[in-house]
Amino acid sequence: MSGDIHARLAALPAFPTLTGARVRLREPRTDDVDGVFALFGDPTAMRYWSSAPMRSRMQAEGRLEDMQAAFARGEALDWIIADRRSDRAMGTCTLFRFDARHRRAEVGYALGTAHWGKGLASEAVSLALDWSFRTLGLHRVEADIDPRNEPSRRLLLRLGFRSEGLMRERFFVGGEATDSELFGLLAQEWRRPVR
Ligand SMILES: CC(C)(COP(=O)(O)OP(=O)(O)OC[C@H]1O[C@@H](n2cnc3c(N)ncnc32)[C@H](O)[C@@H]1OP(=O)(O)O)[C@@H](O)C(=O)NCCC(=O)NCCS
Known part of the structure; x- marks a missing residue:
């Protein structure tokens, strides 16, 4: 498949909504602020995140504004992972660092601890991957994680x-030098998992 990822992003009529059996990836809204703060302010959820936990609700408001602005600029798709039934924000799933020339992007994800261990993040990331390979024509998606982050x-x-591969001491988070393990998935390898 050929075509410029940025042109495809610019041609989207609106922030895409992706619906699965239990979760919905949807656009961030200002009323998600409590959900976003609950997640990014929680030291347990942020244990292996690349930045320190948020300390104020204002930071969550700022994050939501950044999520909306990044979409408007065609730089990232930073979805809210919402409960399909209640529409409440449970987490975020992000496609970012689009590289049109090499048809690749990075994926990131986080879910509130109350929702862990139920396969919800797998469902959410699956929806984003499926959409990105089909709609944006990505060839490769990358993720980089702290290798101690077993669930991720x-x-x-x-x-x-x-x-x-493992990149040693690539980040400083809260004064600690942390390793980074790089993962890659190619379009031809992508097959939606059955749970
Ligand atoms: C990583 C994260 C999104 C996983 O969410 P989740 O909804 O619990 O994940 P799933 O239920 O889809 O499970 C994914 C895998 O992790 C495993 N898992 C879940 N919780 C686990 C735990 N506490 N310890 C070890 N493995 C665990 C599951 O068994 C599953 O593995 P399997 O497919 O081999 O059975 C979640 O832990 C999180 O938000 N962490 C904080 C943010 C973060 O670190 N994000 C990643 C940054 S790179």
Whole structure:
């Protein structure tokens, strides 16, 4: 498939909504602020995140504005992972660092601890991957994680990503130098997992 990823992003009529059996990926809204703060302000959820936990609700408001602005600029798709029934924000799933020339992007994800271990993040990331390979024509999606983050590692392996190498002490988070493990998934390897 050929075609410029940025042109495809610019041609989207609106922030795409992707609906699965239990979750819906939808656009961020200002009324998601409590859900976003609950997630990004929680030290347990942020244990292996690349930045320190949020300390104020204002930071969550700022994050929501950034999520909307990044879509408007065609730089990222930063979805809210919402409960399909209640529409309440449970987490975020992000496609970012689009590289049109090499048809690749990165994926990131986070879910509130109350929702862990139910396969919800796998469902959400699956929806985003499926959409990105079909609609944007991506050839490769990358993820980089702290190798100690076992749930994240297992999620990626379950979705078909391969571990492609360890970069030592690549981030400083809260004064700690942390390793980064790179994962990659190619379009031809993508097969929606059955749970
Ligand atoms: C990573 C994260 C999104 C996974 O969410 P989740 O909805 O619990 O994941 P799933 O239920 O889809 O499970 C994914 C895999 O992790 C495993 N898993 C879930 N919780 C686990 C835990 N506490 N310990 C070990 N493995 C765990 C599941 O068994 C599953 O593996 P399997 O497919 O081999 O059975 C969630 O832990 C999270 O938001 N963490 C904080 C943010 C973060 O670190 N994001 C990733 C940054 S790179």
